[in-house]
Amino acid sequence: MLFKDLRKGLSVTLKYLFTHAVTCQYPTQRLNVPERGRWLHALNLHEESQKIKCIDCGLCEEVCPSKCIEIIPTENEDHTKSPAIYNIDLGRCCFCGLCVEVCPELAISMSDKYELAGYDREKFVFTKEDLIKVGIEYNNKLQKKEGAL
């Protein structure tokens, strides 16, 4: 058969000419990230009291292979323990997710926020307030999603 290879090749090309494009036109267009993806951390609050779930047991700090978590605890008025400072240095974080896995209080989880590039190393340090904000936003999003379902 004459031009067998050429015909075969062209047919593939022609097929792709009429199929849907796979390239995502980032940043105008965004992909949905997988549900269990490991992106930016979030600190969660108790739904009723709106108090931070973290009790500073120090397990995430200990388990973190890149030692990027820093917690300074404080004693609350009701003699419970919570973090006064909770910093994650994303410049060091390797997004292994061990902190989430080890957390006994489900206080830390991971959100779907993956755009973490920056111009300043210092801005890679996410504080407790930053992470709580992420948590609130992500949880609201999840709730909306559940509502839609």
Add this chain to the structure above:
Amino acid sequence: MEKKVKIKINGKEFEVDSEKSILQAARENGIYIPAICYSDRFGAIGACRICAVEIAGMKKPMLSCAAKVKDGMEVTTNSPALDQLRREIIYEWDTFHPLQCGVCDKSGECELQNINYEFNITENPKEAQTDPLSIPQGTIHYEWKIIHHDANLCIQCRRCVAVCDKVVNFGILALVKKDGDRKEIDTKDGKPLDCEFCGQCVSVCPTGAMSSKLFKYKARAWEMEKVPTTCGFCSSGCQMDLNVKNNEILRVTSEEYTPNMANLCNLGRFNYSVSKSDRLIKDYSLNSKTLNQEAMLLELSQILKNTPKEKIFGISGARETHEDNLAFKMFFNNTLSNNNIDSLSSTHIGKLYKYLPQSVNTLYDFSDISDANLIICFGGDIANEMPRIDWSITRGAKLLKTSKVISAYWKDTKIDTLGSIPLRYEPGRELDFLTSFAFALKSEGYGAGLDGLDSLTGSEFDVSSIMEEVKKASNIAFIVCQEALERSNGEEIAKAVSNIALLLKDKIKVYASSKYNNAFGALYNNYGSSNEFSIQRLLEFAKEGKIETLILLNADLFSFLSDNEAKIVRDSVKNIVLFDTFESKTSLIANAIVPVPFFTSQSGTFINAEGRVNKINKAIECNVPCAWEFLFKLSTNLGYNLSSAKLQLKDKKITLNGPADKIYTINTNSSVKGDGEFVFIANYSKFRTSVYSGYGEGAKLAQSQSVLHISKEDAQRIGLNDGDIANIEANGASIALPVKIDEQMPKSVLAAQLWFENTNPYNITGGFNNLVRANLTKAQGGLK
């Protein structure tokens, strides 16, 4: 001697002392028996029952901590029955033990966690059978100072009760009945804890039930690095570990294998925050101007060059490291080629070791106190001066029951609760006891053949009650307290003690107490050897204009002189150069200030009252060099190179030089200064060893101010109640102090503690004296 017996443990034969318990014998030979409540510090309690072992011929398992070994005994430490028994006990502890390991400070070093892990307990059949609502809520003592107790976490092993009673001899804790059958650890009287706050209970608690408030939620056990060091708060030289995280000391712990058996007092265990006090001196300054190190070196060498060498004087506070202390001596002896130098150890132990003959001046280990047949504690409240000696006495008298105690003092103290033979003299009449004792010894034939025996004369003081014990004893520990030596007639007291030591030569071990952590190091470095200058003559020399430049190394003038005397020194000395760690009243009046790191921030050695050379290790960084480094640089600037090789101490234990055997003639004509109605004594609190020790949280919380101890009778007569302010007047000066009625105080005697910031008792006694006759009035205007 101790008898040896043969026993079989798990089929293996061992030879052990007959005095040992099965648990001790097994541990010595590397056989593990689980035990929660047992500790060598206080012996068997028999509360946890987990150390039970099977003994051939016995129907029931026996507690190995309490059962002594017997010849031919066959012991099994592990069997299915024992395992089941132990599991049952652990299930009981675990039943509704709050699952708050995530926040519990003990987590990670918790013995309950460990034993659960060891037995691989993952579920608890007991808990499944129990109704959660039937579990009573235990008390959580938020109101206690320094120590936190959560009864819910308690497994009732009674370790805290045992340590408080048998080691500290305070006995405030007990297992008391709460509503119903339930029992809880609480104070015996149910009032908020008011004790020595030594935290021994915290250190022995296997769970998080007893914990330190100062450490609460500060860090997890595994996050801290333990830096072994020696305590710098008194001359006991307790070995401890500074637990450091992020360049900050978060708590202090100690291990059972240390010579102090993990025992620490309030200052050692809880006063670590001194190291981050906001009153640390950080900058070099000259006449209130901050300089850098180079400029300071230049300025100081200029000052020293401009002063005639014989007009430069130095005083060491005996609190710095051995290296600093020796460098200071070398700086004077070599660089400045004079010996115008003395240390604060000359105010007390210096007097004693000046006279104590070489043959009896060996420094012995404190553990020998516990082994002595007879312990004579003379001249002070040892529990306030050096808690470690107090624990050694308690161990001998209460726990091992090997020692009898004689306490010679003007007041009943804690050691009198050990069933001691009390000898009470009037304050200031120490010599009556000492001379009578020496005379009685001579009459009994002790010291036969010594020269000068005839010069010994007795007094009316009756010592017959103790002579029987003294004759019986073959091993006597004689403890001389700092308070007695600090009297204005301290030298005579030292001579009288020397006489007694010489008379009892073969069976006496003399110990001296000192609140200054390196006082014995200063003696070892031959401080106080100058024939002309001594610290007692400081004022005289200053007034005569002999001192132009005075260098103070960790010596706060206001901690051994009255405010007035310190002012005289200030006014008559041109330059005061202060090397110190903390701001003090002296740092306010000094011309030049050189910062010195605190003992937690430097490496070196301290020499303790046992003569041991103890290492200290740098735990926290600070950018100030050690005093010896600065002095060496200064010396180089002055044209003399000192060799740092000499600073190294190779010995593990030091010996002191003393005179040849000699019986001293005692001058008993001592007159007490002043003419008031009361006798006022400046003595010590167990919560201070210096003014700066009050900059730490632990000491401050335990006792915030100096208080006036007064007998009930006297207080009523003058109309004083607890907390009222009283004025004490003597020598034309007066001090105001809050009153504390103390039932143990004799009539017409007042006592206040030194080194508190609210007052300086030396103002009325005068420096180098701690006893004065004074008048007492109630302050007008009531409470301040």
